[in-house]
Amino acid sequence: MAENILEISGLQGGYGEIQVLWGVDLAVEAGEMVCLIGSNGAGKTTLLKTISGLVPATSGSIVTDAGNLAGKSPEEVLRAGVAHVPEGRRLFRTMSVRDNLMMGAYLRPQNDPQVKRDLERVMTMFPRLAERARQDAGTLSGGEQQMCAIGRGIMSDPKLLMIDELSLGLAPQAVDMLGEALVDINRGGVAILLIEQDVMTALDLAHRAYILDRGRITLSGPSSEIANAPAVREAYIGVT
Ligand SMILES: Nc1ncnc2c1ncn2[C@@H]1O[C@H](COP(=O)(O)OP(=O)(O)OP(=O)(O)O)[C@@H](O)[C@H]1O
Numbered sequence: 457m458a459e460n461i462l463e464i465s466g467l468q469g470g471y472g473e474i475q476v477l478w479g480v481d482l483a484v485e486a487g488e489m490v491c492l493i494g495s496n497g498a499g500k501t502t503l504l505k506t507i508s509g510l511v512p513a514t515s516g517s518i519v520t521d522a523g524n525l526a527g528k529s530p531e532e533v534l535r536a537g538v539a540h541v542p543e544g545r546r547l548f549r550t551m552s553v554r555d556n557l558m559m560g561a562y563l564r565p566q567n568d569p570q571v572k573r574d575l576e577r578v579m580t581m582f583p584r585l586a587e588r589a590r591q592d593a594g595t596l597s598g599g600e601q602q603m604c605a606i607g608r609g610i611m612s613d614p615k616l617l618m619i620d621e622l623s624l625g626l627a628p629q630a631v632d633m634l635g636e637a638l639v640d641i642n643r644g645g646v647a648i649l650l651i652e653q654d655v656m657t658a659l660d661l662a663h664r665a666y667i668l669d670r671g672r673i674t675l676s677g678p679s680s681e682i683a684n685a686p687a688v689r690e691a692y693i694g695v696t
């Protein structure tokens with residue numbers, strides 16, 4: 457059996473009185489790219505935030521090879537090898553692109569030669585970032601900001617990279633380019649958990665998919681099966 461990089465069982469959580477997650481079960485295996493599909497307000501962002509320790513889990517477990525992450529701080533989760541590229545990218549706009557990327561490596565020893573190699577790898581993966589390394593991140597286009605946010609995630613040397621809304625507000629060429637980058641990152645050995653509102657793009661990139669509906673997983677399977685499931689085609693792809 458393949459090794460699970462992430463195994464979530466019975467996860468519940470939300471914001472104080474407002475419960476959003478109602479017992480989520482989800483796994484990401486080593487080498488996999490998995491996408492999470494669901495309509496607005498289904499709880500996709502909340503799930504990523506709960507994994508990251510930004511929103512408290514009230515019940516259930518989030519297991520990686522570093523143990524159960526439920527109840528851990530965002531820093532401990534990052535240290536356990538789980539990086540989160542948040543919705544809206546959240547760069548430091550008045551800091552340079554290079555410094556934003558290096559922020560991703562803040563928990564690693566700064567004199568670690570591997571950090572320098574990873575920075576070079578990100579710059580090679582995204583030549584636009586290399587050209588703009590000294591520019592303030594706030595001057596980047598939306599697509600370049602997403603490259604920078606993904607690059608920052610890579611700089612933590614994660615085992616699992618979680619991305620909330622890859623394509624939101626971006627031009628189609630930028631989305632294609634970022635999708636190819638994710639495939640490369642994934643083939644390089646980093647598992648990926650992807651939230652992507654364009655369901656066809658998500659299913660095209662990911663090996664497997666989960667459907668989240670009002671805080672519950674209602675369907676999961678290989679992307680090809682999910683793409684052909686009548687309920688998915690009606691509700692999320694807009695064809696009947
Ligand atoms: N900070 C918050 N405080 C209270 N409720 C919140 C908060 N953030 C989100 N919610 C609620 O939690 C539910 C799930 O929201 P969430 O953002 O996780 O959904 P989503 O699936 O990511 O949606 P979208 O596709 O719009 O990004 C929604 O009902 C939302 O109103």
Ligand SMILES: [Mg+2]
Pocket residue numbers: 500501502543620
């Ligand atoms: Mg969201």
